[in-house]
Amino acid sequence: MHDHINDLVDDQEWQSGHLAQQPNAKHLLTERAATHQPMQGFSLSEGDFSHINLVNRASKTGYELTNADCYHADFSYSHCFKLDFSGSSLMKANFRRANLHCANLTNCNLLGTNFQGAKLEHVIWGDKVIQEQQAAQSKDLAEQLDYYQQAEEIYRNLRLVSEKQGLFEVAGSFFQREMVMRRKQLPRLSLQRFISKIVDLFCGYGEQPIRVVSFTWAVIIIFSILFFFTGLDYDQQKIVFDPNASLRQNVNDFISCGYFSIVTFTTLGYGDIAPTGFSRILAAIEALFGSFTLALFVVVFVKKMTR
DSSP states (O other), X not given: OHHHHHHHHHHHHHHHTTGGGSTTHHHHHHHHHTTXXXXXXXXXXXXXXXXXXXXXXXSSXXXXXXXXXXXXXXXXXXXXXXXXXXXXXXXXXXXXXXBOTTOBOTTOBOTTXXXXXXXXXXXXXXXXXXXXXXXXXXXXXXXXXXXXHHHXXXXXXXXXXXXXXXXXXXXXXXXXXXXXXXXTTSOTXXXXXXXXXXXXXXXXXXXXXXXXXXXXXXXXXXXXXXXXXXXXXXXXXXXXXXXXXXXXXXXXXXXXXXXXXXXXHTTOOOSSSEEOTHHHHHHHHHHHHHHHHHHHHHHHHHHHHTO
16 A cells, blocks of 8 residues: 555655656656656656566567656667557657667657657557547637648658658558648648549558459449440340349340440450440440549559669
């Protein structure tokens, strides 16, 4: 009981920021972490914690240092394996050459954080940085733009440090979020923002080739349905939906329309089935979609594979 009261007193001193400025702050924080009790709301601003070892060797989970204020704190060359920093402000903190492998940085303020040379494999970043979440919650346009600008800067920094370490998949996701933040700073009804949104939907700014594949199949299926109701010609016979025909006949005709849609989309054009009437306009539109989409897929695929 007495030890628990002492821990509470120590925590109040940590939360006040008094202990972080002590010459032996590094040793005191190491001892406090060794108690295995959660460290919440600690003020470590401006503190020197370089080369500190905060690895919980006695457990599969790391120490908890949550909702901490680590503004401009020096954690260079520190060992923070699996350390839970969630909810903390790491603004302008220095993690140069630190080991952050498997650390939890969810909902942290990462503006200006130095990750140069840090080990970032399997870091838990969360889906969105805190500034992006704040922008979504804000009702003030100027405040939103400021948050989006900060978020773009953070994503750019994380992308660059990830690329330097060969974490290209992670870097790609950061690049996509960076471009989304840049788009949201543009006027809502501007042509540039609209085009940026289309690029995001089609391919996730070159990071989501599966979206190109999904769009391809959506176009093929939609045009198959349109051809099924507008009609095609095959050997002087009409391929079109007929309510008086059998189910089997209509299914066979729809499959033929699907076949024609695929060869039109890929611009193969075997010529065995021909569009007629309004179907000719639809075929031309689908061929344009196909030419654009196939070229886009090649670009996106090559970009992903050549990293």
